[in-house]
Every structure is written in C-alpha cells, then in structure tokens.
Amino acid sequence: MCARNINKQLTSTSQYWLMKSEPSVFSICDLFNRPNKIEPWDGVRNYQARNFMRDNMQIGDLVLFYHSNCAEPGVVGLAEIASEAYADPSQFDAQSDFFDPKSTPDNPRWLLVDVRWKETFAHTITLQGMKQMPQLAQMQALQRGNRLSITPVTPAEFNWVLSTARSA
C-alpha cells in the first residue's frame, strides 16, 4: 500500500460533498443525459478542491449537486462519486480552456473524479432558502465569501437538505 492510500484512510473525514456547477455550462440535466449518467468532473483548478478529490473522496460518497451563477442558485439534486481520482485530461489539451502548460502526464497537477447522477429534486433547495435554515448555519458552502467549488458536508446537513428536498 502506498503512502497516499494510508493517508486517505487516516484522514478521510466526509462521506458527503457539495459540488458546484454553472448550469449554463453543465447542469444536472446534462448529467442525467450522459451515457450511464456519468461525467468526469473536469476543470477543477483549485488546490483545495483538488485535494478533497485526491485525499478524501471515496467511491459511493454522496454529492449535493449545486447550480451556481444562475437565476436561482441552489441544490438541484443528488449524485455520487463514481471513481477514484485520476488525471484530468483537459490539462494536457492545448485547445481546452483548462489547458495547463506547466502540467505533464508524468506529474499531473490536476485531478478529477467521475460523478454519477442519482436524483433530480422536484424543487430546487435554493440558496436563499438554505440561508434561512438554522440547521445549515455552519454549512461551509454557505459561509460568506466561500468560492470553493467542492466542499464537505456534514451528515446532519446532508440529511436535512435531502429530507427537505423529498418532503417539498
């Protein structure tokens, strides 16, 4: 076993995540329409978000799928982590917006995981609504100034959002 795997076992902290996507770029409907409903989550270019994928995510972890930078920002559905972290191919593609000339296949800087659709909520759990919920007052994704596209979610927060979505 390599050091990284040992580290992952020791430091794994979350089974639940919130992942943001701009629906004009990639929405939960786009995920639903993918073959096998799976999409490689490419384009993450933030070290903290990368480290979550590399060090803490595990296959089967559940994901709150969040639409950002749109008319009604909020959690729109549920997905799951469907792969270990691996090199993001777009970093090697000179035609891609995500091209990184400083990265090499021998030592890739950026990783991704595959994400699989599980559920699309009947109603969006809006950012505005979540801000009113005392149960979510500590939720990392809701803290002022937070811009991370991937954040851990506690089991209590996750269960609250999911039960709210399903009872709406």
Add this chain to the structure above:
DNA sequence: GCCAACGTTGGC
C-alpha cells in the same frame, strides 16, 4: 454588469 471576496502569480 457590478463588485466583494478570495486565490494565484511573480517581482523584489
């Protein structure tokens, strides 16, 4: 489109 907040870059 504005702009606050934040991350990254690079000169020194």
Add this chain to the structure above:
DNA sequence: GCCAACGTTGGC
C-alpha cells in the same frame, strides 16, 4: 517570504 497586481467566482 512579502505583498501588489491581477484573475476568478458567484451572488445580486
């Protein structure tokens, strides 16, 4: 290692 300049995110 500091920090100013710059780029990006994302709510509004």
